[in-house]
Amino acid sequence: EADIYQTPRYLVIGTGKKITLECSQTMGHDKMYWYQQDPGMELHLIHYSYGVNSTEKGDLSSESTVSRIRTEHFPLTLESARPSHTSQYLCASSASGRSRTGELFFGEGSRLTVL
């Protein structure tokens, strides 16, 4: 089992609230990622980080923001949640280096519902 943890697993909040989804990994991985998964199943990369103090936007534009102050921690924040943010959010990490094959290790996901 991969050691990557997401909290909360489920969250129901009202419009306009600020929320932070937590993601932590204990594998010492440099690379971390946030994916958004719609009910239609497809995964969309919204943020990634290749190390401390390094964050990049992914392929799908998102109003969320991320930070990477510590290697093991990669939280995602929505300043003002809206119903369109309702989705499943998956955090993942991978090891770097030439000998690594790049597979991702995923957390269990955070299912966000905005009313």
Place this chain on the structure above:
Amino acid sequence: AQSVAQPEDQVNVAEGNPLTVKCTYSVSGNPYLFWYVQYPNRGLQFLLKYITGDNLVKGSYGFEAEFNKSQTSFHLKKPSALVSDSALYFCAVRDTRQGATNKLIFGTGTLLAVQP
């Protein structure tokens, strides 16, 4: 453009029958290929990968996948399906060419439904 295709949104198979979930890719060079499984309300779990060598790779839960370079395919297979195999399956590819990003390119997913 680099891409991964899973042509079937859903695959239905009877328990005990062999199953195949298809994946083709459009990435130059010698990409790394992966299969992941996602059970309801869970994250993705790594099943298997192809890096180099034998075209038939074996993975978790009795799954295997066959790499075919000429057809640019990496189909997931299992000789005898179980009801518990019912889940969402994702194929992914990593471009290994110099200068490429480390990001995995995911397919759109295939829902496998195994009937008792």
